[in-house]
Amino acid sequence: MWLIHSSVGRKVIMSVTGIFLVLFLTFHSVMNVIVLFSAEAYNSVASALGANWYAVIGTGVLALGFVLHILYALYLSWLNLKARGKDRYAVTKRQEGVSWSSKNMLVLGIIVFGFLVLHLFHFWAKMQLVELQYGHGWEAAGFQNPQDGAYFINASFSNPIFSIIYIVWLVALWFHLTHGVWSSLHSIGVNNKTWINRVKCISNVYSTIIILLFIAIPVYFLLGFRVL
Template sequence: MSSTLGSSIGKKLLMSISGLFLILFLIVHLTVNSLLLVPDGGDLFNAGAHFMATNPAIRVIEPLLAIGFLVHIIYGVKLTLENRKARGPARYASGKKTTGVTWASQNMLVLGITVAAFLVLHIANFWVKMKLTGDPLLEHTTVDIAGVPTEVENAYALVNATFGYLWIVVVYVIGAVGLAIHLSHGFWSAFQTIGFSNLKWRKRLSVLGNIFAWIIGIGFSSIAVLQYLFYQPN
């Protein structure tokens, strides 16, 4: 078992499984974040954030998610370095780009580093404050959840204030675009590695992956931009 996971195929399999797990997280995360655009003063977003913070299933998934990120990053770096070492000087020999190979697939390490930097900023701005240090903006507010007035942290106030800084919005847009390009290759590649691919499905997954990738990228970046332009207090 350990020899299998240590092989190139085993590492690619771990990359694919962890990547698909993280794709599910992105779908859930974007769905909750889209509530930031509901013009109700943040009540619906605060209710969604409260549900995510107090749901027992989410508490179990959260450490698994952290492990998934670490596995994906570590094995991504390992595979990239091993592939470069295996190619050696041959990759510089012709000076021509390999035909049929996308820019994203040739630059997954750079894209991965961009996404990782974006993730660190996200964790520092939100997760650390919500889970560890606290913040004055998180002062409790009351929202209606299924007809019951419920006291929750004002996560909306923290997010809204953070997206009031133009440089943070710019970094988020860059990170979201990097994530989209990363996903445009990673989506179909993950399915191919686990065996769900052939000539016909390779083309379909490539198209589906591009659509999904840019929905995610445009979704996250547009939320930040719209918060900066239209949702800041006067």
């Protein structure tokens, strides 16, 4: 199977799952900013998704995307460490034009994953998971309305520590994306001499837009505003 046994094949998996996750982030960030304009509109999106079959399937596919991306990242890093050999250089210097994030994608990925667990605990475990477990019986089971997304946003971000943690997380994600977006295109062969600088520029702009959309919410809360 060339997607496992060849280096380019393994990179194709990283690239395709990466692009898929970027598309998810795009949807997620756009959905999020709605809450800044109207908590009701946001909640209607949350209930439109909820634990409906399409949202559950979507979550499953998304989880698969994450798992593949992470497993391949670990496998590739291990192979690359082996290829580098046991002896290290005594002196290493940074090359001009080589971004810091490109050499630290695994570290950035681990940071992003760590915060992702916290994030799932904050939101997913209280929303889709509760709905899956109890359906309409959430009230009897003693839970907050799982479709009241705005409530959970308020609850988490009212604590400035969590707002700051989320900002740190998003900055790490921004570094990860600035390399990830253009690199994923390069890995599947979508690049040439004319386009390489354009692709890198588009990658930076796109990552920045996504992260700004995300970061707007914790910043909004840090400035003292609330969504409810």
